[in-house]
Amino acid sequence: DAKTTQPTSMDCAEGRAANLPCNHSTISGNEYVYWYRQIHSQGPQYIIHGLKNNETNEMASLIITEDRKSSTLILPHATLRDTAVYYCIVRVAYGNKLVFGAGTILRVKS
Amino acid sequence: DAGVTQSPTHLIKTRGQQVTLRCSPKSGHDTVSWYQQALGQGPQFIFQYYEEEERQRGNFPDRFSGHQFPNYSSELNVNALLLGDSALYLCASSLAGVLTDTQYFGPGTRLTVL
Numbered sequence: 001d002a003k004t005t006q007p008t009s010m011d012c013a014e015g016r017a018a019n020l021p022c023n024h025s026t027i028s029g030n031e032y033v034y035w036y037r038q039i040h041s042q043g044p045q046y047i048i049h050g051l052k053n054n055e056t057n058e059m060a061s062l063i064i065t066e067d068r069k070s071s072t073l074i075l076p077h078a079t080l081r082d083t084a085v086y087y088c089i090v091r092v093a094y095g096n097k098l099v100f101g102a103g104t105i106l107r108v109k110s
Numbered sequence: 111d112a113g114v115t116q117s118p119t120h121l122i123k124t125r126g127q128q129v130t131l132r133c134s135p136k137s138g139h140d141t142v143s144w145y146q147q148a149l150g151q152g153p154q155f156i157f158q159y160y161e162e163e164e165r166q167r168g169n170f171p172d173r174f175s176g177h178q179f180p181n182y183s184s185e186l187n188v189n190a191l192l193l194g195d196s197a198l199y200l201c202a203s204s205l206a207g208v209l210t211d212t213q214y215f216g217p218g219t220r221l222t223v224l
Contacts, residue, residue, distance in 0.1 A: 043200050044200070044215045094206075098202075
């Protein structure tokens with residue numbers, strides 16, 4: 001079973017920041033937080049991951065709370081092409097499988 | 111583009127038949143994982159191959175088997191197909207021995223069993 005809880009769906013206006021929350025209250029000290037997204041019928045796309053520090057790359061920012069029990073993925077300027085299912089996954093490193101939950105359906109609207 | 115390729119894109123089979131799906135990992139990657147995604151659900155882990163051996167396996171019956179070749183490419187075989195095997199089959203590649211061995215997914219193979 002997935003170890004994360006995410007809202008079923010969210011809406012965001014085009015050009016605004018999209019903030020996607022994830023709860024992982026049972027996360028272990030050696031588990032990373034990964035985010036993927038999946039646009040309809042395509043393979044999941046890796047977005048970002050982190051352990052305990054905030055992370056930023058060209059796609060998004062990941063904010064992890066100090067107790068590591070929750071995190072937020074931030075898409076700074078959402079576009080229509082960001083409409084997708086976003087998956088938050090906690091995973092031990094070194095080869096372990098990804099366990100997907102239901103994810104959050106993000107709808108970006110013009 | 112993650113650099114992972116899968117073939118074929120789509121496939122239609124009938125119940126009882128056998129199917130082979132193929133995956134080429136991203137350049138420099140040596141580990142291949144396979145996932146099954148039924149309609150409306152998240153991907154489910156089938157198994158992972160490293161050094162031509164199955165390293166981990168999810169809760170899938172023995173009808174699902176795989177192989178990894180010396181060039182790191184991989185095949186997924188499903189025997190005695192059932193209607194419930196209709197799904198998007200995803201391959202992901204990664205590099206072993208790296209602390210954060212991120213998995214990168216291919217576009218998937220859509221299998222329809224009639």
